[in-house]
Amino acid sequence: xxxxxxxxxxxxxxxxxxxxxxxxxxxxxxxxxxxxxxxxxxxxxxxxxxxxxxxxxxxxxxxxxxxxxxxxxxxxxxxxxxxxxxxxxxxxxxxxxxxxxxxxxxxxxxxxxxxxxxxxxxxxxxxxxxxxxxxxxxxxxxxxxxxxxxxxxxxxxxxxxxxxxxxxxxxxxxxxxxxxxxxxxxxxxxxxxxxxxxxxxxxxxxxxxxxxxxxxxxxxxxxxxxxxxxxxxxxxxxxxxxxxxxxxxxxxxxxxxxxxxxxxxxxxxxxxxxxxxxxxxxxxxxxxxxxxxxxxxxxxxxxxxxxxxxxxxx
Amino acid sequence: xxxxxxxxxxxxxxxxxxxxxxxxxxxxxxxxxxxxxxxxxxxxxxxxxxxxxxxxxxxxxxxxxxxxxxxxxxxxxxxxxxxxxxxxxxxxxxxxxxxxxxxxxxxxxxxxxxxxxxxxxxxxxxxxxxxxxxxxxxxxxxxxxxxxxxxxxxxxxxxxxxxxxxxxxxxxxxxxxxxxxxxxxxxxxxxxxxxxxxxxxxxxxxxxxxxxxxxxxxxxxxxxxxxxxxxxxxxxxxxxxxxxxxxxxxxxxxxxxxxxxxxxxxxxxxxxxxxxxxxxxxxxxxxxxxxxxxxxxxxxxx
Numbered sequence: 001x002x003x004x005x006x007x008x009x010x011x012x013x014x015x016x017x018x019x020x021x022x023x024x025x026x027x028x029x030x031x032x033x034x035x036x037x038x039x040x041x042x043x044x045x046x047x048x049x050x051x052x053x054x055x056x057x058x059x060x061x062x063x064x065x066x067x068x069x070x071x072x073x074x075x076x077x078x079x080x081x082x083x084x085x086x087x088x089x090x091x092x093x094x095x096x097x098x099x100x101x102x103x104x105x106x107x108x109x110x111x112x113x114x115x116x117x118x119x120x121x122x123x124x125x126x127x128x129x130x131x132x133x134x135x136x137x138x139x140x141x142x143x144x145x146x147x148x149x150x151x152x153x154x155x156x157x158x159x160x161x162x163x164x165x166x167x168x169x170x171x172x173x174x175x176x177x178x179x180x181x182x183x184x185x186x187x188x189x190x191x192x193x194x195x196x197x198x199x200x201x202x203x204x205x206x207x208x209x210x211x212x213x214x215x216x217x218x219x220x221x222x223x224x225x226x227x228x229x230x231x232x233x234x235x236x237x238x239x240x241x242x243x244x245x246x247x248x249x250x251x252x253x254x255x256x257x258x259x260x261x262x263x264x265x266x267x268x269x270x271x272x273x274x275x276x277x278x279x280x281x282x283x284x285x286x287x288x289x290x291x292x293x294x295x296x297x298x299x300x301x302x303x304x305x306x307x308x309x310x311x312x313x314x
Numbered sequence: 315x316x317x318x319x320x321x322x323x324x325x326x327x328x329x330x331x332x333x334x335x336x337x338x339x340x341x342x343x344x345x346x347x348x349x350x351x352x353x354x355x356x357x358x359x360x361x362x363x364x365x366x367x368x369x370x371x372x373x374x375x376x377x378x379x380x381x382x383x384x385x386x387x388x389x390x391x392x393x394x395x396x397x398x399x400x401x402x403x404x405x406x407x408x409x410x411x412x413x414x415x416x417x418x419x420x421x422x423x424x425x426x427x428x429x430x431x432x433x434x435x436x437x438x439x440x441x442x443x444x445x446x447x448x449x450x451x452x453x454x455x456x457x458x459x460x461x462x463x464x465x466x467x468x469x470x471x472x473x474x475x476x477x478x479x480x481x482x483x484x485x486x487x488x489x490x491x492x493x494x495x496x497x498x499x500x501x502x503x504x505x506x507x508x509x510x511x512x513x514x515x516x517x518x519x520x521x522x523x524x525x526x527x528x529x530x531x532x533x534x535x536x537x538x539x540x541x542x543x544x545x546x547x548x549x550x551x552x553x554x555x556x557x558x559x560x561x562x563x564x565x566x567x568x569x570x571x572x573x574x575x576x577x578x579x580x581x582x583x584x585x586x587x588x589x590x591x592x593x594x595x596x597x598x599x600x601x602x603x604x605x606x607x608x609x610x611x612x613x614x615x616x
Contacts, residue, residue, distance in 0.1 A: 018456035029472045141597045143548050145555045145568075146589045149575055157579045252463025256552055260575070270464060271556055274471040286468050290460045 004305045008298055016294065020072065023287045024065055027279050038081055038277050051081070055280065077284035082276050087284030091266060097167050098265035101188065101254060104181050108189030113196035118227065120197070121204035132197055139194020144253050148187040148260040155183060165262040184261040188253050192246060199242040203235040210234070237308055244300035248293060354605040360598025368414040377405035379412040379565050388581045398583035400574065406587040409565040413588060416566040417595065420480060420550035420559075421543040427485030429539045432492020433531070437523055439493065440500025451497065454490035462487045466549060470558040480559045484546055495538055499531035533610045540606040544599035551592055567592045 027034050035048050035057065049058075056064050071078070077087035120132030156164030163180050170177025207213065208231055216226045255267035262268070266285065273281040367374060376396075383403035391398040397406035439450035457465070466483040473479035500523075503509060509526050517525075553559045554568030562569065567588040574584030 014452050015455045015459055018452055019459050022456055026468060026472055029469075137597070137600075141544070141593060141600055143551055143555075143592060143596070145552060146571060146585075146592065149571065149578060149585050149589070152575075153578050153582055153585075157582075248461035249463075251461035252552075255463055255467070256556070259556060270467060274467055275557065277471070282468060282471060286460070286464060289464055293461055294459050 001302075001305055005302055008301050012294060012298060016291070019290050019294070020069065020287065021065070023283050023290070024068055026283055026286070028061065030279075034279060038279060072287075077287065078280040080273070080281040081278045082281070087281055087288075090269060090281060091285060091288055094264055094266045094269045096169065096171075097263050098254060098258070098267060100170060100181060101184055101257065101263060101265060102250070104185035105188035105192060105250075105254075108185055109191075109193035109196055112189070112193040113200060116193075117197045117200035117204060118232070120201045121208060122227065124205060129201075132201060136194045136198040136201075139191050140198075142191065144187055144191055145256050145260055147190060148183070148257060151183050151187060152260075165260075167261075167263045181263075184257045184263055187260075188250070188257045191253060192250060195242055195246055196239060199238050200235060203238040204231060207231045207235040237304070240300065240303060240307060244297060244303075247296055247300075251289065251293065353601045357598045357601025357605060360594060361602050364414055364418060364595050364598070367411055368418045371411050371415055375405075375408035375411045377408040379404065379408045380563050381405075388577065390581070391583050397587040398581065400570075400584045401577055401581070406570075406584060409570055410567070410587045410591050413565045413567045413570060414591065414595075416477065416554075416560055416564070417547050417550060417592070420477065420484070421547035421599070424481045424484035424546045424550070425488060425539050425542045427481065428488030428542070429492050429535055431485065432489040432494075433496045433535060435489065436493040436496025436498075437500055437527065440497040440504065441519060441523060441527075447497070450493065454493050457486065457490045463549065463552060466553060467556065467558065470553055475558050475561055477560055480550055480553050483553070484549055487549070488542055488546065491538060491542070492535060495534055496531055499534060500527050503527045503530045537603075537607045537610050541600075541603040544596045544603060547592070547599065548596055 035052050035055075039048055039051065052058050056067055059067075068078075075088075079086050080090055083090070116132045116135065120129040123129055152164045155162045162183050164183065166180060168177040168180040170181060213226060213230055216230045217223070221229075251267070254265065255270055257263070258265040258267040259271050266289070270282070270285050270289070272278075273285060381404065383399070385403065386395075386399055387401055387403040389395055389399040389403075395405050395407065397410065400406055400409070435450050435454070439447040460468075466480075466487050469483035469486055470479045473482055503526060506526075509522055512522050512526060550559055551566070551568035551571070554566040555572045557569070557572065560566035560569055562573070570588040571585050571592075574581070574588075577584055
């Protein structure tokens with residue numbers, strides 16, 4: 001197990017180096033002078049030169065890269081041009097709504113996906129099953145900004161049950177906070193639920209056909225016991241795979257969901273930074289997201305080894 | 315999944331688990347194939363209709379998609395305006411029709427860019443092996459280290475708003491999938507006896523690549539491309555929705571939906587028209603992609 005982790009960690013290093021190089025290059029891909037893109041035409045030349053010096057853009061590119069990497073290694077991700085605060089502070093202020101959204105969405109998706117997938121698999125080829133597969137297809141093809149607007153239209157505008165935008169922290173305001181997160185979390189969770197339903201249903205069907213299930217039934221175990229202890233447990237591995245694979249999609253979905261519902265999360269921060277042309281902030285946030293993404297994938301890899309010892313032995 | 319890009323990232327890891335997953339995929343596919351006996355023609359019809367609408371947009375659109383008429387703003391769907399009008403009185407149907415062009419161009423062109431770039435990189439990597447292979451594939455890994463939409467957003471920001479920026483951004487995002495696929499094919503084909511024989515006869519590398527590797531690798535590339543188009547259309551709509559794609563007053567489904575979201579209460583049809591067009595197109599293209607996969611890549615069948 002330790003070797004597996006060490007091996008994965010080592011393999012990550014070159015990728016991390018390339019990721020930082022890519023993020024660094026981002027600023028230099030702008031057509032024309034990045035300073036002109038960041039500041040309005042009207043700003044006078046001395047202010048522009050000051051910013052240029054501050055960002056080190058007056059130096060040769062290799063020197064800039066070395067200096068930037070040096071700061072990165074010391075944990076300095078740069079400062080936002082707009083509010084002058086370090087990137088880290090900008091992000092840490094925004095991380096809570098994003099995490100709450102992600103957790104709630106995950107909870108919703110599993111709450112929907114597990115019963116639906118189990119019902120679909122147990123009542124294979126019946127109306128329930130068709131309902132499950134149709135739901136999966138629907139969830140996969142539905143753009144989540146559209147789903148968000150449909151939910152807003154139905155529950156916010158027409159029925160007026162739930163708030164349609166803004167954020168209240170559930171850890172401070174309790175119920176009001178949960179209410180403010182329901183529609184965003186359902187938006188994000190439904191798409192994930194679709195993918196999980198689809199995967200879990202088919203892996204359940206496989207597990208149901210195994211010999212050990214027949215044995216379990218033959219020795220007289222109750223069907224619910226067979227499903228819980230023998231089928232479900234063995235059907236979970238593909239679900240972990242899919243959850244890992246869906247992580248990137250989930251982050252992208254969170255960006256859009258936070259944008260639609262005006263949640264002050266990290267995804268919203270990315271969009272705002274992009275449109276404010278706050279390139280140092282864009283670079284910093286994107287680098288953090290990429291590193292987080294790589295780390296979670298690493299975690300999923302390690303999780304496999306833990307769930308399924310056969311993978312460890314490869 | 316919604317609003318995003320196919321999950322080919324970390325496919326290697328999935329392959330490690332293929333033993334367990336292959337059987338289940340097959341069963342799922344078998345069921346879906348049964349369903350598709352009805353659905354593939356629907357997908358094809360949607361694709362043909364979308365292409366026809368895109369080509370004949372100037373003829374089909376009842377109004378000028380840019381013509382504002384404040385006097386008839388926010389009109390509900392009716393005889394004069396089948397899908398209603400938006401906040402400045404533009405005909406929603408006409409804008410949906412013109413938006414079809416943007417969506418299809420975005421879907422097909424960005425996937426074409428990715429398929430071309432990815433195939434070339436994959437051939438180069440698989441064929442040269444060694445350091446070139448290592449470098450190219452690590453770069454592809456690095457691209458896959460970014461959540462697709464976030465990368466597209468950053469690239470779009472840097473390249474500037476507009477369709478070209480979006481096409482390039484999506485092209486970059488999808489390239490690694492094709493590069494990995496092509497490299498895998500090259501490695502498989504390279505080990506075959508007939509390639510050995512061709513090399514022994516003194517055939518130059520480019521000839522082997524052209525005559526032996528490409529024809530063998532074409533099918534999976536086409537399959538992947540057809541499955542990617544629907545996701546690329548979704549991705550373009552997402553970027554346009556966020557404001558990066560086609561700029562106003564240009565008509566793209568994503569930007570129309572974004573513009574209409576402020577009027578959900580008074581005029582939900584501004585969102586529903588382009589929303590329905592987007593959803594139906596993506597579902598249809600998914601069916602077509604699945605059908606092409608079943609036809610071209612029998613290994614993926616049950």
